[in-house]
Amino acid sequence: MTISVYVPLVVTVVLAVLAPRTVRQRAPRPAAWFLACAAVVTVIGWLGSLALLAFTGFAQIPEVAEEGHWSVAALRTHDPVFLSVAAVSALALVAGLMSLGVAAVRQVRHLVWARRECGRVPGDTELAVLDDDVPQAFALPGAPGRIVVSRGMLRCLGDAEREALLAHERAHLRGRHHLFQTVWRLTAAVNPLLRPLAEAGGFALERWADEEAADRVGSRTVVARAVGRAALASSAVRRPAVLAATGGAVPQRVQALLSPPPPRRSLPFVAGALLLTLCCLSLANAASDSENLVDTAERAQCTTDARVTGTPWAGCRLHEPAPCCDHHGADDH
Structure with missing residues (x-):
């Protein structure tokens, strides 16, 4: 546990630093999937490591040890974690869970708002054209989702560019990109170190939609013109927090x-997958070590009780005969 409990924390930092820079140069669809998986796995490893570290301090509280029937002295003897580290981990764990709750409520409200807006938009087809001179275009997730475009935006684009814009928004709906955004927002709320993954993920989603639009219209140049003109036209417009062709880093897009087209190289993703596997294995090993630590403390308490009362505690949970019970017959259990 001395080393393995810290490995998920280290993996989180490494991926938060390296992954955003690496995936920007790769195919956007696998990049988005990798970033989503990395965010989920690392946040689970982060919370698990914090919980194990916090437990070592929590378990040494005399009232908790008495309720759990383990020895505080044994925990302090065999536990390699400083109490200060355990206390900081406990605070970070509580803060992360509280932040997750707040972010989850906000995300639910956002999805409810999107579905309500889908119902308010006139018409019952996928495409809704607003009679508004303000240039805007975005996708509203729902069941089904809607593509909202204003007449002001349509007037800014040519026929081919309009087709590219609509293909971009359809790619957002077809790929359910709002679910990716939800994952990144929630994981970044738990662990602020994952915010670079969320930012890189948002860019990957826009690039994913760009590439699908380019395949649809058959011209990367047309999509580039559509993205650039749409962004310039709506630069002064306050946009809602939804998926849109004008989102992300437009010059880079x-x-x-x-x-x-970006190369489909698998080596960076394989390396990232190995790091995520290491994170999971280390967390499992740390959890196993923590369980063995508690078993050792329980046996120590059983031995102490036997010496004081001459009879081992009847509820002693042992997987093998304990020293405190060796001098008693099998009938004592």
């Missing part, structure tokens, strides 16, 4: 569209 345009540059990527004017370049050849």
